[in-house]
Amino acid sequence: MIAAERSPDDRRRPSPHSRPGRGPPVTLSAPRVVVCGAGVIGAAVAWALARHGVPAVIVDRGGPAAAASGSASGFLAADWNAGNPLDAMSRASFALHRELADELGAERIGYRPLEVISAATAEEGDLERYRRLPTPDWLDGRVVAHEVIGTTATAAQVDPRRFTTALVDDAVAAGARFVSGVVDGLDLAPDGTVRGVRIDGAVEPCDVVVLALGPWTDRAQRWLALPQVFGTRMASMLLAADAPAQAVFSEYAAPGGGGMQFRIYPRPGGTVYITGRQEHGTLPDDPAAIAPSEDSIAELRRVAAVHSSRLAAAGELARSACHRPLTVDGLPLIGPVPGASGAFLATAHASWGLLHAPATGRMVAEMVLDGGSTSLDAAPFAVGRLPAGRR
Ligand SMILES: Cc1cc2nc3c(=O)[nH]c(=O)nc-3n(C[C@H](O)[C@H](O)[C@H](O)COP(=O)(O)OP(=O)(O)OC[C@H]3O[C@@H](n4cnc5c(N)ncnc54)[C@H](O)[C@@H]3O)c2cc1C
Structure with missing residues (x-):
């Protein structure tokens, strides 16, 4: 565990990287969270929330790792983003992968240095x-x-499907619920506050929705004004x-x-x-x-x-x-969606979604539960930096 990176109220909740099941029981005030998408990013968000004692509902139309997160290379590098805004996230996430290999089991997730x-x-x-x-x-x-x-000090690999599935399985073991279904809309209050997620036409009530839909983020532009993801x-x-x-x-x-x-x-x-x-x-x-x-x-x-x-x-x-999934400036979108209280984006990780998933999961958990990312500066990834549109 990285003591310097823990959030201020760790006394109350475990850090996103302490052992699951050992957190405090969920209190009545814990937000009800729906994570849309069980690619590696949604899986890492759900896993980090479970570590905070907040079991999310995870929805995917195709099961965990159904898309890129199941068929990527799974290559991890600590320092290949040196000199660009992803550098700190790459280094932090590379270190988190090592911790995760210990916790989840290196053999189980196909982790090894390269x-x-x-x-x-x-x-x-x-x-x-x-x-x-x-x-x-x-x-x-x-x-x-x-x-x-x-x-082998700076490069490693995971099996992307096994890694993503392990995160979902362990989140579910810690109380999260996996739902197989198509997200086809959001239930929003007149002021834009999130009240629920529509899954196959039925509303799952929630306080927070995390959209981790990878390249399908453009479909969510029917429900919210969002930046373009290619x-x-x-x-x-x-x-x-x-x-x-x-x-x-x-x-x-x-x-x-x-x-x-x-x-x-x-x-x-x-x-x-x-x-x-x-x-x-x-x-x-x-x-x-x-x-x-x-x-x-x-x-x-x-x-x-x-x-x-x-x-x-x-x-x-x-x-x-x-x-x-890619934005016009090549950086991911991680954070609250302007004008839609309770909605968060975690997407557009381009060629580095496997590498950056653990750090992204931790950042989103901090944003949802503590009001902001304390482990890394999230400003370069703010959703509001890019023009948003609806379809
Ligand atoms: C060939 C290749 C090699 C790569 N190699 C690496 C690598 O070595 N290292 C690395 O770090 N990254 C690599 N990447 C990038 C990495 O794969 C992606 O950045 C990452 O998988 C994106 O994860 P995601 O969770 O955002 O999206 P996805 O994996 O695309 O997951 C999105 C999920 O949302 C679900 N979904 C979409 N719409 C709906 C809906 N309406 N309702 C319900 N569910 C929905 C989909 O079923 C899917 O499971 C590679 C990519 C490719 C293509």
Whole structure:
């Protein structure tokens, strides 16, 4: 536990990172909270609230980790946002992930530290000018290692689906309730104060709603004036192959020009996750309807084979596509929604939702229960910094 980061009234409530079930009983004054979305952000918010002794209702149309949070890479880096407004959140959240690995169980959530190397790959031409390091044996294709860009002190990984599900399961074990359903509106008082959330047409009464809908935040513009959130789409695959705890960030040059930033993440237990292929496509309402194109899968397989004979021979375990939620300034939206008392946004974490989930969950719990974030400066992520609109 990080003593300096605890909120002022910790004597009354446990910090968001003390053990669940050990908090004080929920008092009559505890707010009734509905968390919309059980991706990693909603899961982390519900988990942190449970730590404060406030069991939320968690709603998702597809179950925990139904969208990007179930099919992301799960890469975590402490210092890759140095020099930008995300830096403090990255460092704090990286440290929280280590604590969570102890509490939830590293094996249960697929947590482990990683080395990260950058590499150059091409099917033709001279690669030797990029070589700065001996290339690891398992990368036996047309690839050269360039630089170590992350060490086990600064880089790690989780299995995104297992991590998100563990947070939801532990929040539920501490009293939260998971509801499978579609959020289709809010019940607002005439002055805009939140009174409830409409789930499949029926109102669940509440004092606080946290919208953690990822790229579906734009749908919530029907109910509230909110900043625009976009989704950028990527395809990925999970292969059955053994490789060391060594992630590879590879610049792949395609024959005749073009290429992609190809990523390889070996995971514990004999699997390797690969991604890098961008896709275009609108966001369907149902996350289950998001699938990668055959072209993307063929391209990912082809480029994997250029890197390694192990990857060339590997069987396919899963394929997916997912939308990363993004704002125009690239920063997440974390905080109260102006003009709608009781409504909070926690979304638009772009490429770093897995990394930033623990710090975001803690910040939102502090905002809801203490009136403001005490662990980190939330000003760069304020919802009111961007123009808001309705649909
Ligand atoms: C290929 C890829 C690799 C990535 N790799 C990494 C990485 O290595 N590290 C990292 O930190 N981040 C990574 N990311 C980013 C990360 O996946 C996202 O930032 C994060 O998952 C977003 O989480 P979320 O909870 O905001 O949204 P989501 O995971 O999209 O969850 C939103 C949830 O809301 C639910 N929902 C939507 N509308 C409704 C409704 N009306 N009613 C009920 N439920 C609803 C959906 O079912 C969904 O479960 C990656 C993303 C991609 C695409």
